[in-house]
Amino acid sequence: xxxxxxxxxxxxxxxxxxxxxxxxxxxxxxxxxxxxxxxxxxxxxxxxxxxxxxxxxxxxxxxxxxxxxxxxxxxxxxxxxxxxxxxxxxxxxxxxxxxxxxxxxxxxxxxxxxxxxxxxxxxxxxxxxxxxxxxxxxxxxxxxxxxxxxxxxxxxxxxxxxxxxxxxxxxxxxxxxxxxxxxxxxxxxxxxxxxxxxxxxxxxxxxxxxxxxxxxxxxx
Numbered sequence: 131x132x133x134x135x136x137x138x139x140x141x142x143x144x145x146x147x148x149x150x151x152x153x154x155x156x157x158x159x160x161x162x163x164x165x166x167x168x169x170x171x172x173x174x175x176x177x178x179x180x181x182x183x184x185x186x187x188x189x190x191x192x193x194x195x196x197x198x199x200x201x202x203x204x205x206x207x208x209x210x211x212x213x214x215x216x217x218x219x220x221x222x223x224x225x226x227x228x229x230x231x232x233x234x235x236x237x238x239x240x241x242x243x244x245x246x247x248x249x250x251x252x253x254x255x256x257x258x259x260x261x262x263x264x265x266x267x268x269x270x271x272x273x274x275x276x277x278x279x280x281x282x283x284x285x286x287x288x289x290x291x292x293x294x295x296x297x298x299x300x301x302x303x304x305x306x307x308x309x310x311x312x313x314x315x316x317x318x319x320x321x322x323x324x325x326x327x328x329x330x331x332x333x334x335x336x337x338x339x340x341x342x343x344x345x346x347x348x349x350x
Contacts, residue, residue: 140209144202151201151243154186155194169241170231170295177239181228184295185243197243200277204250211269212257215310223249223302230298240292245299248284251277252303260307263316 158165169184171177188194209216227245251273258270284297 136213137206137210140213141202141206143209144205147205148198148201151186151188151194151197155188155191158187166239166241169239170228170235171239172232172235172237177232180240181225181232184228184231184241185224185246187241188243189241193242197247200247200251200280201243203276204247204254204273207254207269207273208250211254211265212310212314215257215306215313218313219253219303219306219310220246220250222306223253223299226302226305227295227299230301231292231294234298235292235294240295242292242295244283244292245295248280248296248299249303249306251280252300253307256304256307257311260311261316265317 154165157163165183165187166189168179169177169187170180188197208219212219224246227249231240231245254273255270258266258273280296281300283291284293284300286293
């Protein structure tokens with residue numbers, strides 16, 4: 131494993147996804163496509179398409195900008211720390227959060243990638259608590275320190291904000307963390323030179339003890 135290369139690869143994958151979001155935003159604004167109508171519209175057959183398209187669509191540049199940094203940090207942490215689990219967790223969070231919104235949310239169009247970001251955040255934090263190896267703990271602490279305040283977003287706050295997307299994204303992330311917590315093997319713990327000194331001393335002492343008295347009697 132090459133940590134530097136793996137981190138760059140994880141960041142690159144997330145940047146490609148974020149670039150796609152910005153490209154869609156530019157195309158929507160330039161050609162006045164009104165893509166918001168492709169969001170999740172709860173309990174309407176036409177709203178089912180939003181399960182696939184809603185995370186790609188944003189209502190404003192401010193909305194898209196607000197999601198960009200969390201997606202980059204949380205997505206990179208998730209792909210870097212749990213590459214095998216992320217292959218299953220990310221599509222599951224993407225789809226399950228949309229399904230939850232379609233079934234339970236208020237009757238309005240729900241758009242934006244914030245549900246995905248919430249899923250990433252809760253996944254990385256919860257799986258770190260469950261696994262408790264060194265890397266998982268570090269990533270969990272970083273995520274909590276940077277984005278722990280997002281937890282309040284799962285409750286109703288401001289008009290026009292889909293707290294349902296946040297809530298079901300969080301639920302999906304927690305569910306995936308429990309299901310996939312053992313899919314990635316923990317990194318081998320680094321052993322420093324001084325940590326092996328006691329073992330070497332013990333082995334030397336055993337060698338210097340010499341054979342016991344029974345050995346000498348049987349040798350005669």
